[in-house]
Amino acid sequence: MNKGVIKAQAYINYSRILPYVKLYWFRAILAVVICISIGALDAVIALSLKPYIDLVMVEKSIQFPLYIQLKIAAFTLTQGEFIRQSL
Numbered sequence: 001m002n003k004g005v006i007k008a009q010a011y012i013n014y015s016r017i018l019p020y021v022k023l024y025w026f027r028a029i030l031a032v033v034i035c036i037s038i039g040a041l042d043a044v045i046a047l048s049l050k051p052y053i054d055l056v057m058v059e060k061s062i063q064f065p066l067y068i069q070l071k072i073a074a075f076t077l078t079q080g081e082f083i084r085q086s087l
Contacts, residue, residue: 034082049071049072
C-alpha cells in the first residue's frame, strides 16, 4: 500500500476514536499526575531519611531512631491517602 493511503486511513481511524477519548482525557491526565506524585513519595522517603540514618549509624546517636519511625509513619500515611483518593 501507498504511504499516503496508510496515513489517510490512520487519520480516519483516529478521527473516529477522538470523540470517545475526549470524554476521558482529563481523567487520564489526572491519573498520570497522581501516579507521578505517589512514585515521588517513595523517593522522598529514602532521600529524607538519609541524614537521620547517617546520624544513627555513623555518630551512634540514640535520640534519632524514634523520630525516624514517626517520619516513616507520616510518609506512609500520606502515601496511603494519595492512593485512596486515586481509587
